[in-house]
Amino acid sequence: MGSFLSKNEFPVDGRTVLITGGSSGLGLGAARQLAEKGANVIIVGRNESKLQKALTHIKEGAQSLDTQRFFYSVADVTKPLECQRVVSESKLWNHGAPPDVVWCCAGSAHPSLFIDTPLDQFQTMLDSNYLSCVYMAHATLNQWLRPASESAQSTAGETIEKKTRDLRPRHLIFTGSFVSFYSFAGFVPYSPSKAAVRALGDALSQEMNLYSSSSTHPAVRVHTVFPATMPTSGLDDENAVKTDLTKALEEGDQILSPEECARRAIAGLESGQELVPTSTIIRLVMASVLGGSVRGGFWTGLVNTVLGWITAVVMIFIRWDMDSKVAKWGREHGFSGMKKKD
Template sequence: MTHSTSQSPGSSRYQGKIALITGGSSGMGLATARRLLAEGATVVITGRDKSRLDAAVEELGGGAHVLAVPGDTSSLADLDALADAIRQRFGRLDVVFANAGVASFQPHAEVTEAEFGRVVDINFKGVFFTLQKTLPLLSDGAAIVVNASWTLHRGMPGGSLYAATKAAVHNLAHTLAAELGPRRIRVNSVSPGYIETPMFHAEVSAEAQAVVVGEVVAGRIGTAEDVADAVAFLASGEASYINGQDLIIDGGLVASIPGKLL
């Protein structure tokens, strides 16, 4: 499914800005990197799979405005290396999109300790320490956007572990908005609904996808570009008075019931 997005009001609003996007080799991260590049930013993308990261750099056009740093956000050593690479190359950051995460859905009774550790390490620990390690690089007046999930707003069977990690990073955004206020660093989160990404296709069968479309008032699954549009807005000066908020990007999934279901 394709979905065209309109051009932003200011096509150069990120001119001269340095943006970090974790999990930037595919899906929402890659779409956001593409969007910020188009608006003048220099982007740093991370990912665990070097081959996918190399492919993303090629898709983004490479050059001096794209830096790829392989690494796992759940590894503090990798995050230290990431911060060092950014410091040496650019000396600062203006935007962070803490996007890297994994999906995990199973009944609560079936969650193992190993799976709990894996998902918490990536979805919560990874975001927490990504922000801690890059904070010294953030310029005053910078913007942070955290990728949360619609599942923190509406209970979904099988989502207890995943949703809990997303609720944690959403709350982290609230807390850091207060803590970083003296430096005018804004912190918000986005909560995507059903978004057509490689992860979505891996987790949701074709039959289930047809069913979930019927739950969305907009009548379609969202695209990675829908999320990129929202992140680009929240991290821009146009959102200068939006802080500590969560923007739900779900086509109405959380707030509304499609008339055909009544």
């Protein structure tokens, strides 16, 4: 895994992929590109009209409309029962077989200074970014891992699934952020929820080894993708509440289109990476804080380890520089995080 000599570790041709947040941004970009690779695609979101438009766009990129199938589900994935319903509906639509890949792309951000943040936003961030992943993962893994004796095998579709079971690995993918590894002023409401997503992926990745000896269930690979900043409507919403201070600290941030972010993420998945950075800066910062995370196979792990040694030293100076900028801002502009008006 993770070696440039590896085969494709993420084949999707003929397989079924479910993507939450699939009507826009990274989710839509990934859905379109996976359709181009031959996947059957299910997208999930709250807005039905956006889902319909997105599904049309995804179908336009299909490798073969004669053999591929596409479906959307309107749901609020911050609700556990909604996630269970989505997975159950997807299984029925997919001839009794659960999706082979579930990618949690849904999320939102409210980047504001801590004391200025409405208290309900802290719960919203946890619900939108972390708990949505928990609920979807729980519903999915219960379908993937429960022994056959614990689940109803009564429909014809489920009987067919049992006889023709695909034992290739299934993939559960979470979506983190740069601030999963390193946060800064103005992202306190958001960054803990994304750090929690990274921790969830790390813990589940190890826990899935418990089931690796099963001869009746495919192995489960757990990944977390860390997208770069993308110019989407979500970013516009974020910028509407960001302080000038936070925007200044972000200067130099690499911005990628959702399509390019999706391309890099899929390439990382195909190479077998469990933690998938989509930009150089994210990889460097990630390498400095890997700890006990899976490092991506021998060669990738070796490179990440060496990068981590170097970046760990560099981060000392980056933190000092960021702290100095924030303190200087307070002296020059006050405590609001906004520039003084002339």
